[in-house]
Amino acid sequence: MVKRSLLVVALMVCLPATLFAQYDYVRISNPFLHKIPIAVPLFKPISGTEPEAMAAQSGADLLAATLEFTRYFNLINRAAFLERPDRTGVTLADIHCKNWRDIGAEFLITGGVTVAGGMVEMELRLFDVFKERMVLGKKYKGKSEDQRKMIHRFCVEVMEQLTGTPGIFESKIAFVSTGDGSKEIYACEFDGYNPQRITRNNSINLSPAWSSDGQWLAYTSYRKGGPDLYITNLTENRGTVFSKEGINISPSWVPGQFMLAATLSFEGDQEIYLLTGSGTVVRRLTRSWGIDVSPTFSPDGKRMAFVSGRAGSPQIFVMDMGSGRTQRLTFEGGYNTNPSWNPVNETIVYCAMTGGVFNIHVIDVKTGASVALTADQGDNESPSWSPDGSLIAFSSTREAGVPRIYVMTAAGTDPRRLLILPGEQTGPKWSPAVAAGR
Amino acid sequence: MEKKRLFVMFVMLFAICGLVFTVSCAKQSVKSEAAELETESSMAADEASQMTAEELAEAEAIAAEKAAAREAFVNENIHFDFDKSTLTPAAREILRAKAMWLRDNADTAVVIEGHCDERGTTEYNLALGDRRAKAAKDFLVDMGISASRLSTISYGEERPLDPASNETAWAKNRRAQFVLR
Numbered sequence: 001m002v003k004r005s006l007l008v009v010a011l012m013v014c015l016p017a018t019l020f021a022q023y024d025y026v027r028i029s030n031p032f033l034h035k036i037p038i039a040v041p042l043f044k045p046i047s048g049t050e051p052e053a054m055a056a057q058s059g060a061d062l063l064a065a066t067l068e069f070t071r072y073f074n075l076i077n078r079a080a081f082l083e084r085p086d087r088t089g090v091t092l093a094d095i096h097c098k099n100w101r102d103i104g105a106e107f108l109i110t111g112g113v114t115v116a117g118g119m120v121e122m123e124l125r126l127f128d129v130f131k132e133r134m135v136l137g138k139k140y141k142g143k144s145e146d147q148r149k150m151i152h153r154f155c156v157e158v159m160e161q162l163t164g165t166p167g168i169f170e171s172k173i174a175f176v177s178t179g180d181g182s183k184e185i186y187a188c189e190f191d192g193y194n195p196q197r198i199t200r201n202n203s204i205n206l207s208p209a210w211s212s213d214g215q216w217l218a219y220t221s222y223r224k225g226g227p228d229l230y231i232t233n234l235t236e237n238r239g240t241v242f243s244k245e246g247i248n249i250s251p252s253w254v255p256g257q258f259m260l261a262a263t264l265s266f267e268g269d270q271e272i273y274l275l276t277g278s279g280t281v282v283r284r285l286t287r288s289w290g291i292d293v294s295p296t297f298s299p300d301g302k303r304m305a306f307v308s309g310r311a312g313s314p315q316i317f318v319m320d321m322g323s324g325r326t327q328r329l330t331f332e333g334g335y336n337t338n339p340s341w342n343p344v345n346e347t348i349v350y351c352a353m354t355g356g357v358f359n360i361h362v363i364d365v366k367t368g369a370s371v372a373l374t375a376d377q378g379d380n381e382s383p384s385w386s387p388d389g390s391l392i393a394f395s396s397t398r399e400a401g402v403p404r405i406y407v408m409t410a411a412g413t414d415p416r417r418l419l420i421l422p423g424e425q426t427g428p429k430w431s432p433a434v435a436a437g438r
Numbered sequence: 439m440e441k442k443r444l445f446v447m448f449v450m451l452f453a454i455c456g457l458v459f460t461v462s463c464a465k466q467s468v469k470s471e472a473a474e475l476e477t478e479s480s481m482a483a484d485e486a487s488q489m490t491a492e493e494l495a496e497a498e499a500i501a502a503e504k505a506a507a508r509e510a511f512v513n514e515n516i517h518f519d520f521d522k523s524t525l526t527p528a529a530r531e532i533l534r535a536k537a538m539w540l541r542d543n544a545d546t547a548v549v550i551e552g553h554c555d556e557r558g559t560t561e562y563n564l565a566l567g568d569r570r571a572k573a574a575k576d577f578l579v580d581m582g583i584s585a586s587r588l589s590t591i592s593y594g595e596e597r598p599l600d601p602a603s604n605e606t607a608w609a610k611n612r613r614a615q616f617v618l619r
Binding site (some may be wrong): 183204206207220222225226227246248249250263265268270291292293294307313314335337338351353358379381382401427428 | 502521557558559560561562564565566568569572591592593596603
């Protein structure tokens with residue numbers, strides 16, 4: 001839905017920004033122990049017109065909410081502010097860093113907004129109030145309706161400065177919703193904004209899976225009567241239908257390649273196969289009597305975790321793609337399914353049934369140690385990592401027994417509902433860092 | 439002349455009786471024919487109409503039985519234990535009856551649907567439903583039904599019979615269902 005021509009024109013007017021070495025404020029391994037305190041005051045409307053004032057408010061609010069969504073930041077309440085950059089000025093010369101240190105901030109973001117002829121221009125600055133320096137300065141200009149995208153672009157820059165990763169701001173989450181009377185696939189922005197319907201065939205649609213470049217979506221659909229695999233390019237609206245006898249389900253793309261694994265049963269048993277993105281079978285990956293389903297790849301694509309019934313109950317196994325050697329990973333509990341391999345490290349999040357209830361657990365691939373991330377909150381299933389491995393989307397029946405999509409941190413803290421639509425929402429799948437839309 | 443007349447009468451008697459017996463359960467024609475006859479053939483005619491009424495009742499009974507058997511075939515599901523695709527003894531009994539029906543109705547073809555209860559994950563249940571449908575099909579093939587008459591489809595947990603979330607509903611939903619093609 002984003003045409004290049006509408007996108008942000010980032011005038012790389014890098015205002016005097018002495019860019020020094022990478023900040024090491026946040027280590028991804030335990031980022032939630034200390035949230036970075038940051039202040040985002042209202043932006044300043046440069047000419048003081050009404051449309052500018054509105055854009056200034058919406059811009060600042062969105063920026064604050066977006067940073068807050070990452071769970072890395074603690075946004076300081078505006079009521080505590082000792083000065084008002086929207087009145088006194090937005091540059092380093094205008095602000096008094098002590099005023100911000102005194103209220104507990106480590107960082108400050110100011111913005112100046114100009115609106116003219118349907119176009120909005122924003123100057124955004126990130127300050128380190130302890131070092132009393134500007135860390136980042138960017139100018140964005142584009143159509144007023146693209147303000148969201150501009151704010152997201154700036155957040156990418158902020159995250160890159162402070163954590164070394166671009167963050168999740170241009171990612172999407174695909175999911176299944178029943179609001180229109182049948183299970184159809186939708187996708188929304190990372191924060192639940194702007195859900196768009198992707199399938200409309202009034203049958204049963206399940207298991208969306210994003211390719212590494214965010215351009216293709218694979219899913220299972222009963223559109224032709226039985227469970228077939230659809231591989232669709234989202235912007236060009238073209239693709240392949242893979243429709244062999246039996247089930248064609250649970251697709252999962254190989255990182256960095258136009259290939260995917262899926263469970264097929266055309267040879268009789270339910271096994272995992274490797275396919276090209278154009279729907280040709282490359283080879284069979286599993287060879288064991290019983291169910292083999294739900295593949296998920298390690299970040300380098302060299303190992304694949306999956307669910308197998310070969311031990312008598314559904315458990316998670318890991319296969320080396322080169323040698324084919326397979327080892328069991330989960331030993332606790334009698335029903336472990338839905339694995340999702342963290343895109344940046346050696347942990348796998350999955351769904352475990354204990355005492356008839358489903359909860360999200362995370363397991364370390366090397367040590368096999370596992371921890372429950374949810375408990376006593378209904379049934380929690382279908383976990384999916386954010387592209388930076390810091391957040392987990394999942395479905396939960398904790399509110400009134402109706403399944404909804406939630407997002408929590410990798411540590412299991414701070415769960416929040418992502419969005420609410422008519423019907424039930426299940427099966428979330430988080431895209432790579434940049435995803436195509438419609 | 440008397441002998442000939444007698445002979446002709448005998449022949450007529452035999453002919454009429456023969457006609458009456460070859461006529462199928464068309465009560466009316468039997469009755470009309472019976473009405474045409476003289477007293478010598480009236481007794482035979484009565485006998486004939488009685489038998490046709492019996493035949494008709496029997497035919498109706500057979501038709502009802504056939505309809506019941508067909509309904510049983512389509513409406514009687516087999517059930518599975520949680521997370522299992524193995525056939526219970528009860529399931530085998532039902533499948534044996536279905537095999538008999540399929541033998542008696544050699545011109546039919548069936549879709550066997552595999553279903554699961556709502557617990558557990560979507561993808562795993564699609565695979566489990568596939569196993570359940572195939573377990574039923576394999577049993578029928580072992581009983582001599584041609585595999586080409588049996589196709590399978592899995593619906594996983596997507597088409598429950600009972601939408602409730604309790605053990606009774608779940609037991610009902612863990613099933614293989616038989617649909618005539």
